[in-house]
Amino acid sequence: MNCLDCQDLLQKRLDGDPLGNGEALEQHLNQCAPCRETHAAAALLLETLPRIAPPGAPADFARTVTAEVLRDRRVRLAKMRRRVWVTAALAASVLMMLFAAYWWLPRTAPEEPQQPFVKLPPKIDPPKKILVPPPKMPEPRNGFASLTERMADTTRDHAKVVLVAASLDGVEKLPAVNDLPMLDGGVREAGQEVSDGVRAVARNARKALDFFAREMPMP
Amino acid sequence: MSAEDANLVRRCLKGDETAIQTLVERFQSDVFGLCVRLLHHRQDAEDVTQEVFLRVFRSLKRWDATRPFKPWLMGITVNRCRTWLTARTKRPELVDFLHETEAGPPADDSLEMAREIQDAMRELRWEYRSVFVMYHERGLPYEDIAEAMEKPVGTVKTWLHRARLEVLDRLRRRGMISEVEHELP
Known part of the structure; x- marks a missing residue:
């Protein structure tokens, strides 16, 4: 038997179990001083432990504890009852509110348009395209007509001068240019007038073309 | 029950x-x-x-x-x-x-030994002390101690064995053991 076996037997001894191998244990204890001391201590422990008086509770401790238990029980019951009442009252309140809402509130409330959470700026319509009425045709037409009439008048006047000159018999009979009644302004002046008339015609024609080019819609 | x-x-x-x-x-x-x-x-x-x-x-x-x-x-x-x-x-x-x-005083004149044992118990670890008291003083079996401690029976046995060895070691160190007290039952 070695010391480990001896310790196992020691635990058995302290457990109160019977020791099977008593002779071998006795032999080991005679040879091993530490094991012998340990077993001696175990014997002393087993002998002393039953003699140690267990701590006793104070007198009337059971009655005190019982009173405390009953008081705690009453407090918990009261708390539980109060909790039940509060819960029931809350439930009744909710039910009453639901009934009141059912009877007193209108069945179908007018639906209000939902307001957006973010206010958007008011919508601004894009500026309408102003339609310009097409130009009236009489205006350039009248311009053309008056210009043509004026050119015709000037041309007729000049033609009269030329016809008068052509109807004369001789050159000598031809009056001096300056003497011609219809040539008060001279030929140069007539030429200048023709030129002015043509310029006026050209200017008016250009204006008319610009007008048409500006106002008439392009395809 | x-x-x-x-x-x-x-x-x-x-x-x-x-x-x-x-x-x-x-x-x-x-x-x-x-x-x-x-x-x-x-x-x-x-x-x-x-x-x-x-x-x-x-x-x-x-x-x-x-x-x-x-x-x-x-x-x-x-x-x-x-x-x-x-x-x-x-x-x-x-x-x-x-x-x-x-x-309270013990039943006989082994007051010193009882105090030594109680002091030894007080020096034990919490778990060891619990199982030692429940087994040796309150007389609970291993199974009940294991249920109370919520541990396996093997763990409780180990704790109890170590607790005993520590108590015995303290008694030896304190010189409470005499050579004549190792007689087997």
Whole structure:
């Protein structure tokens, strides 16, 4: 038997179990001083432990504890009852509110348009395209007509001068240019007038073309 | 659990004052004794014992009637003592443990040896001390201790064996062993 076996037997001894191998244990204890001391201590422990008086509770401790238990029980019951009442009252309140809402509130409330959470700026319509009425045709037409009439008048006047000159018999009979009644302004002046008339015609024609080019819609 | 205990618990659940007092009287020595050994303070032990019984009666409805009552009760006691000790270490105060834990004189002149054993028990680790007291002083079997400690039986056996060796080692170191005391039973 070695010391480990001896310790196992020691635990058995302290457990109160019977020791099977008593002779071998006795032999080991005679040879091993530490094991012998340990077993001696175990014997002393087993002998002393039953003699140690267990701590006793104070007198009337059971009655005190019982009173405390009953008081705690009453407090918990009261708390539980109060909790039940509060819960029931809350439930009744909710039910009453639901009934009141059912009877007193209108069945179908007018639906209000939902307001957006973010206010958007008011919508601004894009500026309408102003339609310009097409130009009236009489205006350039009248311009053309008056210009043509004026050119015709000037041309007729000049033609009269030329016809008068052509109807004369001789050159000598031809009056001096300056003497011609219809040539008060001279030929140069007539030429200048023709030129002015043509310029006026050209200017008016250009204006008319610009007008048409500006106002008439392009395809 | 015996039919008598089950009947007692049923009466306690109905609020029978006599039944409550009977139950307290039946188990108060176990609870109070374990509290004194674990806390080493009589006043604290009284407070914790009262608290243990309050908790027991509060949770009596949840107790499984098919299982023994005492391990369940001792388990609550151990847990409350541990909680109490944890709280006490956070508020250290001067306590005369020897004076407070003195539980009356032993039956004979082995006063010194009894005190040595109690001091040795006080130096044990929490788990070792719990199983040592429950086994050697309260007489609970391994299975009940395991249920109270919520540990396997093997763990409880290991703890108890180590606790014994530490107690015996202390007794040897303190010179309490004489050569003639190793005789086998």
